[in-house]
Amino acid sequence: MNAVSAVALSAGVAMTGAIAIELAATQVATAATVSRIEVRGNRRVDADTIRNYIAIRPGRSFSNDDVNEAVKRLFGTGLFSDVSITQSGGALVVSVEEYSVVNQVIFQGNKKIKDRNLSAAVQLQPRKSFSNQIMQADEETIRESYRRIGRDDATVTGRVQELADGRVNVIYDIQEGGRTKIKSINFVGNSAFGAGRLRDVITTKQSNFLSFLMRNDIYDENRLRADEETLRRFYYNRGYADFRVISSSADLDEAENAYTVTFTVEEGERYRFGNIGIESTISGVDSESLRSELQTRQGRTYSAKDVEDSIIGLTETVAGQGYAFAQVTPRGDRNFETHEIDVVYSIDEGPRAYIQRIEIRGNQRTRDYVTRREFDLSEGDAFNQVLVQRAKRRLEALNFFQTVNITTVPGSQPDQVVLVVDVMEKSTGEFSIGAGYSTGASDSSGAGFSVEGSITERNFLGRGQFIRVSAGGGQDSRDYSLSFTEPYFLGRRIAAGFDIFKRTRSFDKYDRDITGGTIRFGLPITEALSTQIAYNYTQEEYTGTDECADITAASCDLATALKDAIGEGTWKKSSVSGSLIYNTIDDMKNPHSGLYANLTLEVAGLGGDAKFIKATARSTYYQTLSDELDLVGLLSVGAGHIQAISGDLRVFDHFSSNDRIIRGFDYNGIGPYDSATGDHLGGKTYFNASVEAQFPLPMLPESLGLRGAVFADAATLYGSDVAGAIGTDLKWRASVGAGLLWASPFGPLRIDYAVPVMKEDKDEVQNFNFGISTRF
CATH class of the missing domain: 2.40.160.50 (membrane protein fhac: a member of the omp85/tpsb transporter family)
Structure with a gap:
């Protein structure tokens, strides 16, 4: 019988925290057979269960690739910290080292976040297998939970308390630290509006003596991105069609445990509406009869909201005339000398697309149906971007969410799309x-x-x-x-x-x-x-x-x-x-x-x-x-x-x-x-x-x-x-x-x-x- 040299897999921590698998060098004949399979080192997992996982049977030939696959399957169960398979005479010996079983997960030193909230966040749970890698990931999860409540300098250290019968208690020692404040919010490049006015627009606020009650001085990267969009809409609705946020950053002063937030913006020129027109490629649609639906007027200060409201009015009216897939697209033509923007609304027969499903993400407290019912669309309906934007406004008006973002991804068929609704909840x-x-x-x-x-x-x-x-x-x-x-x-x-x-x-x-x-x-x-x-x-x-x-x-x-x-x-x-x-x-x-x-x-x-x-x-x-x-x-x-x-x-x-x-x-x-x-x-x-x-x-x-x-x-x-x-x-x-x-x-x-x-x-x-x- 051909001998099979030892094939072992070992788990090591890579830079990403994933488990890197290394195969020992092997020299194996193309095929081998054994008369029995011995399992060693198992304490809780039944030997027959392990034999079923390796899928090698006595009396049947197997190769080195079969052994490698068997080892991978055993590691894939998440039950073993070490696995090796060797041949000893007529036996194939499977040696395993089982992970300890978590008895309790204990949090010490936490006051600002309750045990039940931390328990729901971490991966290690009672009666599940223990892993050092998962414990380290849980440490970062807990730190992130503290960052979300404004305590960036919180420290978390996980440790293990050994118990009998392969059980362990996992203990997270937490030092919550002080509140991380926002020392200042600065704006660079603004001239039309002062920093005070812009600070009033955004949701992130500077710390003051009432911040412990208002809780609006917590730095959050997602909130910063939402503030960028808020600034864009603020400027777009006041005539600054070329406005852009060049950058936004938050620098942490570790000595003071405080952030300095800086928005760098480019305002551009202020515009007014020039000529307003409507064009239609749909033969049954009379463009002139639709002018009453326009919120944009020549001579008024340019406003993106007025353009959006005009699109909604036009789309609904045309859809009511029987053109469910009609698409209204605004086309702007800037006059840099007169600072006017001519707007033409083009009405075309849009692509026939249907909604495959609506997927809600980020809602931990709000029920899915509360978000879903704000849509005048459901699965199987014709996709309508205007109705999607209306649903977005309704969701924002609920005042349940800090941010609401609706995107589309391709569905399973070319004419289907999936609506993805990402929300960030806030206190209600x-x-x-x-x-x-x-x-x-x-x-x-x-x-x-x-x-x-x-x-x-x-x-x-x-x-x-x-x-x-x-x-x-x-x-x-x-x-x-x-x-x-x-x-x-x-x-x-x-x-x-x-x-x-x-x-x-x-x-x-x-x-x-x-x-x-x-x-x-x-x-x-x-x-x-x-x-x-x-x-x-x-x-x-x-x-x-x-x-x-x-x-x-x-x-x-x-x-x-x-x-x-x-x-x-x-x-x-x-x-x-x-x-x-x-x-x-x-x-x-x-x-x-x-x-x-x-x-x-x-x-x-x-x-x-x-x-x-x-x-x-x-x-x-x-x-x-x-x-x-x-x-x-x-x-x-x-x-x-x-x-x-x-x-x-x-x-x-x-x-x-x-x-x-x-x-x-x-x-x-x-x-x-x-x-x-x-x-x-x-x-x-x-x-x-x-x-x-x-x-x-x-x-x-x-x-x-x-x-x-x-x-x-x-x-x-x-x-x-x-x-x-x-x-x-x-x-x-x-x-x-x-x-x-x-x-x-x-x-x-x-x-x-x-x-x-x-x-x-x-x-x-x-x-x-x-x-x-x-x-x-």
């Missing part, structure tokens, strides 16, 4: 707090501070659902509420939700307890226009004052009359309401442009005690007045009217003034009042208007999120069904003031100081107001 939970101060009034809750706190989750359990819980109150008030919204009710783009609330108030002459709820449904009409219908039910309980000993006779008469009017029972209101909402705001948290308008009609009388019709309208328009100074103008107007269907309105059904109608006056501090006590009673009709300018505060870093505002308000509240009310005529009030806006870790907050410049004698002043900064 918020904690907010607001406060106010009341000077007190004769028929309002007592003077003093009131506070409100809320917890909001926009992506509840990764299902895309919205939930908000809030509570607040002051010395004589308590408020509680719960809101929930399912944005895709029954799998359709219908938002369904409910609100439950309870409010209690203690006044000088009575106590009020209101409990109620709303069931609502919202339906989009267009991308900007939507409608909402709701059923509302409230139950109000009033308790009048029995004691008149310590108040004036007039007040006692009013208290008695009030008690007679409201009784000491329950007042029920059952109503339905409908709203039209138009929204083109660019950023609901930090608006710079767009219009938000809301028209609501409520009819009460479907059972219950209240019977009225109430209409309210509010519109707020934002416009950037200066991109260079980041100066934003705001114009807001509103109106409301309520009319009893039968009888007179109760005093509690009237409108009450508040800081959304006019600042500088107390809650319910203007309008009709009681002739005997001066208590304000509210009104049947109001009109209000406000103008405001918002601007960054000089000398303060943009990362603090602070902005200033100056404003002027005007309002009137008049008309009343309450007997004895006076001051019911239309009389205007006005105020001017200044405010401080803060994009805080607790939500958008603002504080205003307003001074009335036009008022009536009985009006009640409240100069300071503190609360939510953006309310639509």
